[in-house]
Amino acid sequence: MLPSTLLNPTQPVNQQIYRILRRDIVRCLIPPGTPLSEKEVSIRFEVSRQPVREAFIKLAETGLVQIRPQRGTYVNKISVSQVKNGCFVREAIERAVAKRAASMATDEHLYMLEQLLNQQRTAIDRNQLDDFFQLDDEFHEQLALVADCRLAWETVENIKATMDRVRYMSLEHVSPPEMLLSQHYDIFEALKQHDENGVDQAMHRHLHEISQSILLIRNEKRDWFTEE
Incomplete structure (x- = not known):
């Protein structure tokens, strides 16, 4: 798991998490096939799971991840x-x-x-x-x-x-x-x-x-x- 990341309290949490995870995936810090855990990401950003879940949905909309019901979220291949x-x-x-x-x-x-x-x-x-x-x-x-x-x-x-x-x-x-x-x-x-x-x-x-x-x-x- 990547190191803890502090967020700006004046900006929407889900959007910040989305932008940071997007950056990490784009810059190959999180390679294709990597599972993304709501729990681990929430710990990294010190937030509840709800904004993490919202960030995952946005990542899925851009094609970077796939959300598999009951199986988890994974970084897509290109x-x-x-x-x-x-x-x-x-x-x-x-x-x-x-x-x-x-x-x-x-x-x-x-x-x-x-x-x-x-x-x-x-x-x-x-x-x-x-x-x-x-x-x-x-x-x-x-x-x-x-x-x-x-x-x-x-x-x-x-x-x-x-x-x-x-x-x-x-x-x-x-x-x-x-x-x-x-x-x-x-x-x-x-x-x-x-x-x-x-x-x-x-x-x-x-x-x-x-x-x-x-x-x-x-x-x-x-x-x-x-x-x-």
Whole structure:
């Protein structure tokens, strides 16, 4: 069992537990097939079982775990089909977001995006992969805010949990952060020019990366994947 984790008393407990367990599964701290015990998780977070049960339900909705009545809750293998479908939906949403952002980006927006890129560069230089992974998400979230459509990012966030497991595993050698940062800069430069077609193509090249990554990662960790 992972070490005890303190929660923020000002935020909903079930949501915090969900986010932490989601992070742990995505970052391979809890591998496929691992049973999740309501009792053990409630001890870890020092809470009752009810918010843990609610967090498990949310994890099941995102495809990260399977709840088997009378048998327990288990971390799912990575579904190739789910990753591919998630990639398709994410690309459709984020390319539309990027084109809209290109027409709406202000100097303030561009400054905030550039700061995120600078932070990504620092994370790479310090070999802080977890920080880069988080900053990558923040860059995409900020694009949705530039486009004045937070719902777009919330939708993407809800469908990409399984995809994120592949993204995380690919960082070390399949899709290195240096390459991803370069792609982010391509998106940023097109935004600066308010080039809707340019930013659309840059976003397509960037998001298409995951479609290639899954083939290589699956070959390395076949027992972690299912074709379903």
